[in-house]
Amino acid sequence: MQWTSIVAIYVLFWVVSAFVLLPFGVRTADETGAETIPGQAESAPVNFRPGRIAMRATILSALLTTLYVVNYAYGWIEAEDLIFWGPTVQ
Template sequence: MQWGSIAAVFFVVWWLCFVAVLPIGARSHHETGEALVPGADPGSPVAPRMGRKLLIATGLAIFFTALLLWVLTNETLMAYWNR
């Protein structure tokens, strides 16, 4: 596989992991009972912890991309599936 293809696969997998990780641990102003800043959405998270979620999504994307590339380049698995 070429480097551009690997980067594209990683980007798609990273985006899916990021969207899956976003709601984990999110607590809204309404749920916590904290005061809402005027103009803010009541459903917005109090502490989104984006840095942590970016790192988790990156780690998951590295793992799943490596797993996907291993499966696609493993001749034994591909021979089994192409029977």
């Protein structure tokens, strides 16, 4: 596998990981007891930290990319293993 393919897969995993991790650890004003600004949505986060989310996404995507590349090299799970219905090949 070429290194550019690995970088592209890493970027894809990073974006997906960032979106998956967005709701974790976020508290609203009602949960923290903070005062809301007039016009502010009740679901708006009080302690949003994009740097922390980026760091978590970086670690998770590095782990997922490593697993993907190692699986690609050793062939632990192949496309035929993911067919759960339909005709079986014997």
